Amino acid sequence: xxxxxxxxxxxxxxxxxxxxxxxxxxxxxxxxxxxxxxxxxxxxxxxxxxxxxxxxxxxxxxxxxxxxxxxxxxxxxxxxxxxxxxxxxxxxxxxxxxxxxxxxxxxxxxxxxxxxxxxxxxxxxxxxxxxxxxxxxxxxxxxxxxxxxxxxxxxxxxxxxxxxxxxxxxxxxxxxxxxxxxxxxxxxxxxxxxxxxxxxxxxxxxxxxxxxxxxxxxxxxxxxxxxxxxxxxxxxxxxxxxxxxxxxxxxxxxxxxxxxxxxxxxxxxxxxxxxxxxxxxxxxxxxxxxxxxxxxxxxxxxxxxxxxxxxxxxxxxxxxxxxxxxxxxxxxxxxxxxxxxxxxxxxxxxxxxxxxxxxxxxxxxxxxxxxxxxxxxxxxxxxxxxxxxxxxxxxxxxxxxxxxxxxxxxxxxxxxxxxxxxxxxxxxxxxxxxxxxxxxxxxxxxxxxxxxxxxxxxxxxxxxxxxxxxxxxxxxxxxxxxxxxxxxxxxxxxxxxxxxxxxxxxxxxxxxxxx
Numbered sequence: 001x002x003x004x005x006x007x008x009x010x011x012x013x014x015x016x017x018x019x020x021x022x023x024x025x026x027x028x029x030x031x032x033x034x035x036x037x038x039x040x041x042x043x044x045x046x047x048x049x050x051x052x053x054x055x056x057x058x059x060x061x062x063x064x065x066x067x068x069x070x071x072x073x074x075x076x077x078x079x080x081x082x083x084x085x086x087x088x089x090x091x092x093x094x095x096x097x098x099x100x101x102x103x104x105x106x107x108x109x110x111x112x113x114x115x116x117x118x119x120x121x122x123x124x125x126x127x128x129x130x131x132x133x134x135x136x137x138x139x140x141x142x143x144x145x146x147x148x149x150x151x152x153x154x155x156x157x158x159x160x161x162x163x164x165x166x167x168x169x170x171x172x173x174x175x176x177x178x179x180x181x182x183x184x185x186x187x188x189x190x191x192x193x194x195x196x197x198x199x200x201x202x203x204x205x206x207x208x209x210x211x212x213x214x215x216x217x218x219x220x221x222x223x224x225x226x227x228x229x230x231x232x233x234x235x236x237x238x239x240x241x242x243x244x245x246x247x248x249x250x251x252x253x254x255x256x257x258x259x260x261x262x263x264x265x266x267x268x269x270x271x272x273x274x275x276x277x278x279x280x281x282x283x284x285x286x287x288x289x290x291x292x293x294x295x296x297x298x299x300x301x302x303x304x305x306x307x308x309x310x311x312x313x314x315x316x317x318x319x320x321x322x323x324x325x326x327x328x329x330x331x332x333x334x335x336x337x338x339x340x341x342x343x344x345x346x347x348x349x350x351x352x353x354x355x356x357x358x359x360x361x362x363x364x365x366x367x368x369x370x371x372x373x374x375x376x377x378x379x380x381x382x383x384x385x386x387x388x389x390x391x392x393x394x395x396x397x398x399x400x401x402x403x404x405x406x407x408x409x410x411x412x413x414x415x416x417x418x419x420x421x422x423x424x425x426x427x428x429x430x431x432x433x434x435x436x437x438x439x440x441x442x443x444x445x446x447x448x449x450x451x452x453x454x455x456x457x458x459x460x461x462x463x464x465x466x467x468x469x470x471x472x473x474x475x476x477x478x479x480x481x482x483x484x485x486x487x488x489x490x491x492x493x494x495x496x497x498x499x500x501x502x503x504x505x506x507x508x509x510x511x512x513x514x515x
Contacts, residue, residue: 028153028157028160029156032163033257035167036164040175042250043243044173047114048118049233050234051119052249053233058123060223061095062091062129064087064215065355066084067136070084081137082200083204083208088134096123096127103117118177121181125184128188132192135188135192136191138197147191150194151191156183159186160179217358232383233245233248233249236248236383247322247324247328248328252328252332258336284348285410288344291344292345292416294475296423297464299340301456303337305431305434305456308452310333311326311438316446327384328383331391332390338398342394342397346358346361348405348408364400365400372389372392426460434452434456
């Protein structure tokens with residue numbers, strides 16, 4: 001078991017590079033997406049939205065739940081890695097052939113002939129991704145997010161340049177297809193170049209069985225979760241127009257840039273760190289509690305804030321043609337408030353090896369969502385009704401997730417809600433004030449947006465300061481550490497000595513506060 005200082009250094013290093021990934025990769029993706037949204041039409045994004053679910057499900061089948069099983073395992077051998085690598089590659093080839101053959105049927109289902117070739121080309125991503133799974137797993141296990149971040153950023157920049165060029169030249173939806181394929185190709189090549197891991201010519205059925213019990217349940221759970229998360233693409237694409245699907249697709253994408261960036265950062269760092277202390281109940285509970293409170297402190301006001309400024313934001317950034325997507329975006333942001341909380345609770349079950357409970361929870365939540373979706377379709381509530389069903393299910397799921405995970409670490413639903421409620425309430429109050437002021441301001445979108453952002457941030461920070469909020473202190477401490485690491489990285493590069501200096505600076509800050 002890692003000692004406290006070593007774990008702290010690894011965690012800070014992981015947070016640093018995940019934060020850099022959020023700023024660099026996420027920032028570049030937003031810029032590229034904004035440029036594409038201004039050049040392309042909503043229907044182009046709608047066509048991609050029709051095939052997203054098939055690519056997402058295929059990637060899960062290829063992984064088969066083995067990634068998290070390998071990350072959790074403390075004694076993984078070269079034989080284990082090699083076996084899983086060949087298994088992933090074999091499954092990816094089978095899935096590609098299946099999608100190739102089914103492309104025409106999928107096209108007929110949506111009534112879009114263009115989808116046949118789009119699916120057959122885009123499906124190459126599945127094979128390419130299978131080649132990078134083990135490379136990424138080894139980096140995550142070592143909490144080496146520096147390499148992951150660097151490869152991601154380079155891939156985003158190069159593929160973005162290619163995509164924008166194609167969009168300007170009039171390639172339409174094919175610029176989006178090439179973006180997805182080229183990004184995965186570049187990142188996979190870079191991961192192989194930097195990681196230097198090579199599979200051995202060995203395949204062990206024992207290794208496969210070793211991880212199958214844990215991974216298979218996660219696979220079924222992930223398939224259910226991904227299918228339902230992407231189900232609206234299928235429903236909207238089949239029942240409504242591709243233009244409406246385009247509005248929904250980009251509303252989801254821009255919400256996810258914020259919500260999932262934070263959620264994925266939390267999960268990427270928290271899961272391997274929590275796994276490393278899985279046998280120390282007290283440390284595990286304390287670390288878990290700190291993670292969900294800190295992530296909520298950041299994500300709650302961010303999601304509420306984005307919902308309140310959506311109209312001027314979309315008008316300025318994307319243009320007037322995307323304003324019909326505002327209401328979708330607002331509802332999706334409210335639903336995204338709890339994403340980091342959900343992910344961290346689910347991570348605890350994986351850390352504890354309770355993939356059986358993980359699967360049971362997904363079944364319960366999806367049955368509930370199915371009822372809500374059927375109800376919204378029966379009442380003909382439209383796309384707004386479908387998204388509202390997701391919003392309601394997100395809050396219901398909080399009770400399901402916290403109940404099962406809470407039993408594993410003696411941190412009940414009541415305790416979690418009690419810890420999260422002050423931040424939730426403050427964020428809602430902040431959102432009401434910002435939205436009300438924005439609706440009364442007589443200025444243009446640029447001025448309104450500026451005033452709303454300043455007002456929202458100032459109000460939230462001042463109230464947190466007055467309440468002596470512990471998460472504010474935690475975030476401040478993390479930011480100080482991150483800024484120091486940025487400075488050290490620019491001057492000397494990331495090193496063990498840099499980690500020691502970060503830890504020393506954080507300790508000194510705490511001494512000053514105590515004094």
